[in-house]
Amino acid sequence: MKIERKQRILSEINVGAFSDIAFLLIIFFILTSTFVRPAGQMMTIPSGTSEQSKEEQKQISIDLRVDQIHIGEEPTNLTIEALRARLADANLPAKSEAQRMVLLESQKDVPYDRYFKVVTAISQAGGVLALLDEGGKN
Amino acid sequence: MKLERKKNRIPILIPMASMGDIAFLLIIFFLLTSNFIKEGHVQIEQATSPDIEKIEESSVSVTVDAEGLIWLQGSPCPLDVLKLGTEALLDGAPSKVVMLKIDQAVPQEQFGGVLLELSKAGAELALVGIEEK
Numbered sequence: 608m609k610i611e612r613k614q615r616i617l618s619e620i621n622v623g624a625f626s627d628i629a630f631l632l633i634i635f636f637i638l639t640s641t642f643v644r645p646a647g648q649m650m651t652i653p654s655g656t657s658e659q660s661k662e663e664q665k666q667i668s669i670d671l672r673v674d675q676i677h678i679g680e681e682p683t684n685l686t687i688e689a690l691r692a693r694l695a696d697a698n699l700p701a702k703s704e705a706q707r708m709v710l711l712e713s714q715k716d717v718p719y720d721r722y723f724k725v726v727t728a729i730s731q732a733g734g735v736l737a738l739l740d741e742g743g744k745n
Numbered sequence: 746m747k748l749e750r751k752k753n754r755i756p757i758l759i760p761m762a763s764m765g766d767i768a769f770l771l772i773i774f775f776l777l778t779s780n781f782i783k784e785g786h787v788q789i790e791q792a793t794s795p796d797i798e799k800i801e802e803s804s805v806s807v808t809v810d811a812e813g814l815i816w817l818q819g820s821p822c823p824l825d826v827l828k829l830g831t832e833a834l835l836d837g838a839p840s841k842v843v844m845l846k847i848d849q850a851v852p853q854e855q856f857g858g859v860l861l862e863l864s865k866a867g868a869e870l871a872l873v874g875i876e877e878k
Contacts, residue, residue: 623761629768636775643782645844647800647873652864691796713853719809720849722856723792723874731796738860 648727650736667697667734668710671717671725687724694732709734783819784808789848793877800871803842805834807863811848813855824858831866843868 669690670677676685678693685693699707709729713722729736780802787808807827808816815822817830835841843863847856863870 622765626761626764626768629765629772633768633771633775636772640779645800645802645871645873646797646876647871648794648796648798649800649842650870650872652860652870713857715852715854715857717853718849719847719851719853719856720792722853723847723849723872724794724796726872727794727796727874738857738864 648730650726650730652736652738665706666708666710666737667694668712669725669729671711671713671722673714673716673718673721676725687728690725691728691732694728694734697732700733704735707733707735708737710737713738780804784816784846785819787816787819789846790850791846792849792872792874794874795877797874797876800844800873801840801842803840803844803871805831805838805842805868806844806846807831807859808845809847809851809856809859811850813851815859824862827859827862828866831863831868835866835868841867841869842871844871844873846873 668679676687676690677683678685678690694709699709711725711729726736784806787810789808789810806818807822808819810816815824815827817827818834822830831843835843845859845863847859860870
């Protein structure tokens with residue numbers, strides 16, 4: 608006896624809508640994402656002791672207070688703009704690594720916004736920041 | 746004259762199956778290469794300065810909120826374990842950069858210790874701020 612083969616129906620899953628869903632997902636993620644490019648200032652804090660060599664004594668030191676900024680022992684109260692000009696005049700990028708160091712002593716009640724302005728001004732002028740803490744170490 | 750229509754038209758089918766694969770590969774690529782902000786729940790008002798430039802992005806971040814609370818990778822972290830926690834995160838990392846975000850009102854008394862602990866951990870600090878216009 609001869610068995611007749613049934614004619615098979617070619618079955619195919621329609622996947623066309625699949626790509627639509629995937630592309631809709633991509634569009635959703637792109638539109639709902641917030642792309643953040645961080646901005647600020649890089650800062651490397653060198654470690655060391657408070658012992659001062661002769662070369663270190665030539666470094667710029669800044670005394671930062673809530674309403675005042677002083678350079679070294681000078682009694683003149685500087686604004687941030689004036690400090691920026693003074694740092695630019697010092698031509699720090701042309702100096703040696705040790706002389707480029709700027710010692711920053713900040714009072715405890717100085718808000719971060721003011722501190723940030725001074726730190727970014729020092730970095731922008733080519734200075735290397737050295738922090739002075741209470742223990743006398745930077 | 747009567748024009749005869751061609752019979753037996755061949756239906757044109759564009760294979761769309763691979764399009765879905767490409768789209769999903771794109772989704773996977775974007776998910777893997779994205780850096781998700783871990784401390785999105787910590788609300789801070791960033792400091793401003795005119796001397797701002799683009800900084801290197803890092804996966805390690807430390808945030809100090811307005812109340813002086815320290816957050817390492819979005820989780821609260823006391824000051825005395827900040828050095829250890831940062832060292833563990835930086836160990837083996839290709840970059841030693843730590844992104845530091847501090848609320849603009851936090852006094853030096855609170856953020857000074859954070860700067861010192863991070864520098865002791867060997868981190869290169871990227872102070873995050875907004876450009877002042």
